[in-house]
Amino acid sequence: MAISDKRVDRLLDLIYDAATEPGLWRPVLTEIADCTGSQSAALLRQSAPTGQLHFCYNGRMDEACNRAYAARHIRNPVAAGMRSRHVGRIILSDEIVPLASLRNTLFFNEVLRPQDIAHTALVALAAKDEFMTALNLCRSARQGPLDADGRGLIEHIVPHICRSIRLGLRVDGYSALQRAEFRVLDRLSAGVILLDGRARIVYANAAASALGSDDGPLRLRNATVAAQSPSHSRRLGALVRMALLGAPEGSMSVPRPGDGALLTILVSSVRGRDIARFAGLGMPDAAVLLFVVDPADRAGIPLARIMDAYGLTQAEAKVALAASSGLTIPETAHRLNVSPNTVKTHLRKVFAKTGTGRQAELARLMASIALLHSNGSTQLPT
Numbered sequence: 001m002a003i004s005d006k007r008v009d010r011l012l013d014l015i016y017d018a019a020t021e022p023g024l025w026r027p028v029l030t031e032i033a034d035c036t037g038s039q040s041a042a043l044l045r046q047s048a049p050t051g052q053l054h055f056c057y058n059g060r061m062d063e064a065c066n067r068a069y070a071a072r073h074i075r076n077p078v079a080a081g082m083r084s085r086h087v088g089r090i091i092l093s094d095e096i097v098p099l100a101s102l103r104n105t106l107f108f109n110e111v112l113r114p115q116d117i118a119h120t121a122l123v124a125l126a127a128k129d130e131f132m133t134a135l136n137l138c139r140s141a142r143q144g145p146l147d148a149d150g151r152g153l154i155e156h157i158v159p160h161i162c163r164s165i166r167l168g169l170r171v172d173g174y175s176a177l178q179r180a181e182f183r184v185l186d187r188l189s190a191g192v193i194l195l196d197g198r199a200r201i202v203y204a205n206a207a208a209s210a211l212g213s214d215d216g217p218l219r220l221r222n223a224t225v226a227a228q229s230p231s232h233s234r235r236l237g238a239l240v241r242m243a244l245l246g247a248p249e250g251s252m253s254v255p256r257p258g259d260g261a262l263l264t265i266l267v268s269s270v271r272g273r274d275i276a277r278f279a280g281l282g283m284p285d286a287a288v289l290l291f292v293v294d295p296a297d298r299a300g301i302p303l304a305r306i307m308d309a310y311g312l313t314q315a316e317a318k319v320a321l322a323a324s325s326g327l328t329i330p331e332t333a334h335r336l337n338v339s340p341n342t343v344k345t346h347l348r349k350v351f352a353k354t355g356t357g358r359q360a361e362l363a364r365l366m367a368s369i370a371l372l373h374s375n376g377s378t379q380l381p382t
Contacts, residue, residue, distance in 0.1 A: 040060040044133070065115055073107045083132065116140045216256075310350075316346045
């Protein structure tokens, strides 16, 4: 059947759209089946030696038959014959196994017969080691083998399908890196907030969202950020406006409700290479970065992290955490249920191993370690 150039162009557009939207492969395959006068079509990647189906997109194929194929028929006479065929060449199932012989197989009776499939046109799109990616066109006995017009269309679109698949794999890999980067940001104990050119929130990590809870020091409402008190909100708004005008950075503190402990907010414009970086994360409008730190937060530091980093014993790590939290030697001794002399001994060893000489220096060191949340390791006892 002759296909108009306009319809072929629409099909090619859809093929390339499927690179970033895998859900579009179903309408792509349905359109390919319709354009070639076929019953259905499938795009799959499988490994015959391991019997694994890595993905399978289909247009109008029966899902129950697909499940039977994935469970029991990855290794079948037609697939076995395809392994020795050249990539990009259209192969008819009748060239591999005559229909009369294929009808006698369990593969035919469980997968093909229920769908009224008698003939298949197959194209290996990629073959490496034991893996093969292939396009299958399925046809009934009435439709017969793929005709010359259908072969011409498939030969025309196969290179485009191959490019779309390769592009999709790259996009998937990049998306995985994006997700990993977001997971790292969510593990930070410091709040990270990105604003666009209108000072609207485009991203807030888990710590920032917690700071914006009802009892937190910030208010993250309607895509805007503010402080709980009007005066601090005005100061924060001024810093954001300065950053939007290109000011390199500014800082302020806000009190934490309840105990009044001060949190530090660093406000910086996002420019140059940073813009490209955030654009790659799906935030092309990022213009201002807010970094919110609680200098007094030591509760989430796992002892194992400190011990591994500086070669401290568990007892020394406990003293390091307590001392860095601002406790005096008697208070540390009382909290850890040891004598003040024991605390002094451990503290001398901590200073030596960490290269610090005072509790203020130790506190700054512990603050840097506290920036990353733990996964539930042992922490400072209360």
